[in-house]
Amino acid sequence: MDPIPSNHLEKAYNYYRNGQLSRASQLLVELIKHDPGHEEAWYLLSYVLKDLDRQIYAVQRVLRINPLNQKASIRLRKLSVLREEEDAGETLSSETAEGSPPQVTRYTEWTRDQQITDHGFSHTQRLKFRAHNFWRRFKMNWNIFAQSRLAILGLILVFIFGLLTIAYPILRNTVWASSVYDPITGFDMKVFPHPVPPGSRHLLGTDTLGRDVLSRLLAATPHTFVIGLTAAVATAIVGTLLSMAAAYFQGNVDTAITNLADVFIMLPAPVMMVIIGTRFREISPFVLGLFYGVLTGAGGTTLVMRAQAIQIVSKPFMEAAQIAGGGGRHIIFKHLLPSLLPLAALQMMVAVTGAVVADGFISFFGITRTISNWGTIIYDAFIYAGISGTGVPWYSLVPAAMCFSLFALGFYLISRGLHRVASPELRRR
């Protein structure tokens, strides 16, 4: 075999810069023939070749030789984006078109900073790439979610409640007179005696004090949503942070967090909420939801999510991330967090149900009268039935109870759908 001319690579770079691509490729092929493992030659070849598929192949060869070559992996990502764009029929690509060839620097001139910061993407391209990735993952998860018809039903239920929340202020400001439809002081003079059954004038009838049931239900919906969503977000944040800390640091931190969660589990959150609600009568739904969320988040949610996080941490890719030099923050937020998100979403849905029902208790037992929610309506129904002796007013009782059930059912069904997304072992069946 002939010895490899030492300046072949230098010459190829020069040819490339001058635009003599065919000569450059000739030299490079010769080089590769001598030494198939020549990393830099393959890398330059990926710029010299014209066809996109061949370029991709060349970069793949580089990565097979040296998987840690960052520039090559960035280039591969960029090329695959171009590939997909081409497949989609868009010709946004700037590189394959004619014009000045992109700058290629020699390996020896690469600095560490360049390897890390030079993505080779423009800002918009990067955003597009991310959005594309997100959309693909979302579609995949959605398909799994939509396999269960009950989950879709849950989504519809929650959507309807969302519509009701928006409907109330609109109706109050346009159609509904405040003397009749005020949730606390409303009274319909034209109807007698109260309560009246559902009819065209009052869709769900009126309660014993002559207030329109539908307007009372609608007025309580935003309150319920605030409590539920605050609790859900608080649960997810507290539970995720604690479980990630436990799984990442392990050892004593893990022991401490697990045992703390065991203590929090002993605190019955609904009962504590009632105590808080009794003491601070003017408490806002936001604080109540926060309280519930933190209690359950540090308790049950942490226990459930920690088990999952431990499993994720013990997977090989986490080890790889560590070996590749990822720091603690990088590993926790870039690798552990995305794998935990579906489970966090599942726990959020469970928390909504719990918080809303617990909030109902505060009003239901009539201990505090400042909070107006569905529990208040049920409480009122029982109290007025006892006072006026006319029997239980089903018109106001049933819709309120149904609201509770349907709201909780909606979120619970969504959580069941998310459970399938969150646990891959269920999908196969």
Add this chain to the structure above:
Amino acid sequence: MTRYLIRQFTISLIKLFVFLTFMFFFIQIVMPGDFVDQFAMGCDAACREEMRVQLGLDLPLWNRYFHWLGQVVRLDFGESMFGEPILDIFKRVIPPTLLVFVIGTVLAFMIGLWLGKVTSWRERGIGSRLITLGGLVLFTSFPPWLTYLVTYLVTKGGVFQVVGGRGGLRGPNFTGLDRLLWQKVELSPSEVIITMMICVVISALFLFLLKFIYERLTKSKVPTLMFVFLIGLWAVSGWQMWGIDDLAFDIMTIAYIPMVTYILLAFGEFMLIMQASMRDVKNSEYVQIARAKGLPESTVRDQHAARNALLPVLSRLVISLPYLITGVVIIESSVGWPGLGTNLWNALYWQNMPVVMNTLLIVGIISLGARLIIDVIAAYLDPRIRYQDFQTNHT
């Protein structure tokens, strides 16, 4: 096994200590001012100071904390706002709660497991779907509303609080019982309930032992339904021997209302967890092998699949325990069953903070105790847990 139990017990004690600390400071935050500020309205400043010294409220917080801790260790919970020792109140209200909670949980657990087992085995059947939907609806319904419906159906359109009222200053009591019957005896309902519980527990333990020996000797299974029936029969005859059968039946005529409601509310959760757990093991290889051996389908389901599906359900039960207790508390107070829950609402209504605080304490202790029992059962079922490192207890 003994070492495992000792370690679990020690850890529980430490957890209890942390729990107590948390509770103490929680109540300090929740209390408006201190006890004297709130309740000695008619006093002038000097009188209030004197009262503070008398109650020990002039001491610094940490001093009060250790004093209180010492009292709790000696089972001295202090007095309620109205002068009754809290220990006496608890002796009165804990047995009714335990009656509903223990029997209800065990029954709900068995029903839930059985339904979960059956429905997940035939997932596509219309019956399975109906049962699953029913369980979902019951599980997500608003507990007081469910209580009301059950009461309404049972009493055929009757009163809401059939069993008893919220009660006055001295707390709730049984008002739904037959007065003539109870006038003749010295016993209070709670004492009768304690005796009833002891009968049930002893007969259950004894029959478990008998069942174990019988199954070892004859290598056959005793049907679960028959076993439960036998325990019931045995317990009832125990009541008869004790001479409390009239009283016990009288209590049962009202106790079944909270119990049925609680079972309706709780079984759905067990059923859903069991379904998910069964789905995991249903297609695993050892189940296929059991089927290939030619075993009948019910044996494959009960002996092979369900036994392994049980463990995740138990570990899940640990997490939902406090919610089950809360469920009992809520149901009790909606129906007026004079247990811990009704007492708690009563105390909240009268701002009776010592009772509230100690009730939370008791709820914590009950859930801790139930937790220990579940741990023991899980360790008995799964030898891996016994030898496992403490840190991976929950995985």
